Amino acid sequence: MxxxxxxxxxxxxxINKKVGQLVQGDKTGDESLLDAIKNFIKKRDNKPGNVxxxxxxxxxxxxxxxVIYAKTSKALTRLTQMVKNREIKKTYWAVVVKEMxxxxxxxxxxxxxxxxxxxxxxxxxxxxxxxxxxxxxHVIKTLDNYLLLEIDLETGRHxxxxxxxxxxxxxxxxxxxxxxxxxxxxxxxNLHARKLEFIHPVTxxxxxxxARVPQNDAVWRACEE
Numbered sequence: 001m002x003x004x005x006x007x008x009x010x011x012x013x014x015i016n017k018k019v020g021q022l023v024q025g026d027k028t029g030d031e032s033l034l035d036a037i038k039n040f041i042k043k044r045d046n047k048p049g050n051v052x053x054x055x056x057x058x059x060x061x062x063x064x065x066x067v068i069y070a071k072t073s074k075a076l077t078r079l080t081q082m083v084k085n086r087e088i089k090k091t092y093w094a095v096v097v098k099e100m101x102x103x104x105x106x107x108x109x110x111x112x113x114x115x116x117x118x119x120x121x122x123x124x125x126x127x128x129x130x131x132x133x134x135x136x137x138h139v140i141k142t143l144d145n146y147l148l149l150e151i152d153l154e155t156g157r158h159x160x161x162x163x164x165x166x167x168x169x170x171x172x173x174x175x176x177x178x179x180x181x182x183x184x185x186x187x188x189x190n191l192h193a194r195k196l197e198f199i200h201p202v203t204x205x206x207x208x209x210x211a212r213v214p215q216n217d218a219v220w221r222a223c224e225e
Contacts, residue, residue, distance in 0.1 A: 020062070020187060064211075065092070
């Protein structure tokens, strides 16, 4: 757990989540990062009683990268509000199939969640029950068979990046659900929450954090070189 912590102070803790880890408990009953971190802090700091830890935002199980947890209720309240107000800048990296797409593009779609198959349906224009989804991508590296995109999120919708990139014909590597031809050996997808930037909810300092990509993946390593 120690090696996954990329930032920590008295108020918050930021983890570089591995592919397959759950940010919080779900119906699978698998241990979540929330519980694992609580247990880790309890042991490390010799804490009697329960450890307070609140999840500020989520990323999908097959995705890797930065997740913020709050260590105090004050920080949790403020950070949750900051997420709502879009005051936390999130930058993602995605490895996609190599196709002819513009070097940079702002995508605006409307997404509706299909509860049955846990998938986002993408509409080109405003549709009843669908929420506006906006992101901007830049092609930052070209590999033999793939493109590396850096993505700035303006909204945070269910499966937003996965669905929007699939819609323009460049599904994320390993993402079978959204049209990738093959799965990855670890069952994950090549989507990584790479950077976070925000004003600290208590100290008011500007926090900038970058997370390394999964080192067990040769394509990811090539992206970071």
